[in-house]
Amino acid sequence: MSLLSKLQETLVCLKAGRVTLPYPAQAGPVPETFRGRPIFDAARCIGCAGCASNCPAREILVVDVCQEIRILQYLGRRCTYCGRCADVCPEKAITMSREFETATDRIGDIRQRLELFMSTCQRCGRCFTEPSPLEQLKLKGYRFDDVQNERWIFRSQAYLTSEAAVDDISIDLD
Amino acid sequence: MTARERLNQLKEKFGPAIQRADLPGDSRLFAYVEPATLKAVCQYLFRELDARYVISIGLDDRPFSGKFLVAHNFAFDRDRLLCSMLAHLPADHPEVDSIAPAVPGANWAEREFRELVGIELRGHPYPKRLVLPDGWPDGVHPLRKDVPWNQVPADFDENAEFTFDDPPAGCTVVPFGPFHPTLDEPEHFRLYVEGEMVRGCEYRGFMVHRGIEKLAESVLTYNDIPLMAERICGICGCVHNVTYAQAVETAVALRPPPRAEYIRTIMLEIERLHSHLLWVGLACHIVGFDTLFMQSWRIREPIMWIAEKISGNRKTYALCVIGGVRWDITPEVKVELRHLLDKLEREWREVVAAVSRDKNIQKRTRGVGVADQALIKSLGLIGPVARAAGVDIDCRRDHPYAAYDRVDFAVITDTGGDVWSRVVVRMNEVFESIRIIRQCLEKMPEGPLQASIPDELPPGRLGLSSVEAPRGESHHFVITGENNRPHRWRVRAPTYQNLQAVPMMIKDQQLADMTISLGSIDPCFSCTDRLETIDLKSGATRVWSQAELIRLVRKT
16 A cells, blocks of 8 residues: 555654754764874874875875984875874874864864984884784885975885985985 | 586596696696687586686786696586686796686687787677777877886877767767766766667776776785775775685685674675665666665665764775785674674665566666576676566675685575566665674674785785675685785686676667666776756857867866
């Protein structure tokens, strides 16, 4: 009976009532486990670059400006908020925040730049042990990226050499 | 029949043409076949042994074996067996007999490796460009290892236009897509229409081909790929995430801990619940029944919330890494999920009771977009499209993975083969998914979430994995490689096979049924060469040319 089914359908609608939420006028709460924009804590970061090595979108760049200062830059342009950086961070310096309304027309709004004072051996850069051997495989040494041009260099090396990583970049070693 | 018996069957028939074989376990068979006999072997498997065609893969294996490799994958669904027929081709002139004349479902896959890997085909029935963009020069094959991942060929022609076939005599061409209101992704169908009746069509798709496979082979690493894989599909992303992880795990004989397997099962079923409810809503929207569209999506919303609570996101759960999962299901979530399932089941039962007798929907969907068993066999159709025609296949039962071998569920089938049957199958599968999740919550053991991986993953191993996505079987083929990334990763999403059947499903039907026929396979699509604007006050119309539109878009 089609008429009966129409009545049933009406009942389904009436029972549900109004369910629309007042978004975007009012944003609802998000759960504890929510994966929003990652926030980097410079006080906790030890500059191991584990996040940079594990970022699937390659949005975290690392470069050393001198023996003591390492720059870690999070670009956030195509970051998918997957949370791998927070997973592998040994010092819990990265938290996945609950921010999700991050649309902006100025890309600098989401960028984060950490200047880290390094006291560890710069040549090996080994400050942490990765949680699983699969991740250990990957980190032969830290990457040396082109921060000025916001570009990542995916060749990782056991240690820095003066040989150019890509054609137009040369690394000055003391 | 086990993998070994199948192999013996092949050896008996073809003798020395079967050069060697790998049998990793009872459920996988990799046979290396002499290239000249490859077509005969595939024909024998498909026609006489009644195997289901899955996918064909081409790859540039020169860094390892100095040759090209082609693989045709088949499935024996009753024997829980996935097999792959491989053949090495010479590096200087890779050419192979096309199996498409014998196995029609191989049509796209063969054209794809011809373009992307540059393996020439002998005797392909329709060797027209499929994947590469219109302006891409011939002779540059992006999946070859010597082509860098970020290279745009110097002679790429921005202004090139695709040459379409001529329509049959007496037919008018009606363009459908690339951007069509009822579809979510760009695909272009050129429909040949006679009066109101569709007589045929030409398909031009792959407009959002993103080269994920190439990225995986050259830039990403094993554990980066699952997070890219789930972006293959916005609706069944977790399926690709799990399929990839399982393909690598089977390749290197790694087993995730039991708790991880149960969590994978739960998340896959949560995804199926949301996808089926979404689809039922969309299908109703396409036929103009917006009441059910709204109600179905209302019932679906709490599923998105629980997924967000478990994984941190409504979609793209970022669930798997190789050897395990990243998110646990806590006792609180367990309680909440149980309540949610009870409520969902109650509400959905009311909707199903109302809809299943609704004459209006049935008028629009019965006898529309029919795919019969012969078509399903020849093109290798899968998922609800196959089950709606009474073809009883479901990877969850036929090729068990994760924890599906430890739960009890029914495979829903119907007999009509039309859009209505697909609605019925999907509506009822929701109840089975609820049952599966309940059993998983009951049986899930405590334990670690990730297996420990003591050694480097060995290169050169082959892995196959099939996962039943909401819209059919998703199949991944992986060859492990060096530098911590796969040597080749081939993804076959379910729509890849199902979309090939659309021209047959819409033939000799009303033009107005096109959208729901297409919608019934649950695809993704869109596209516009021209746009017309109408000034509402004066009624004057202005047609925008493609060049003007491009200028408008690129202005910023």
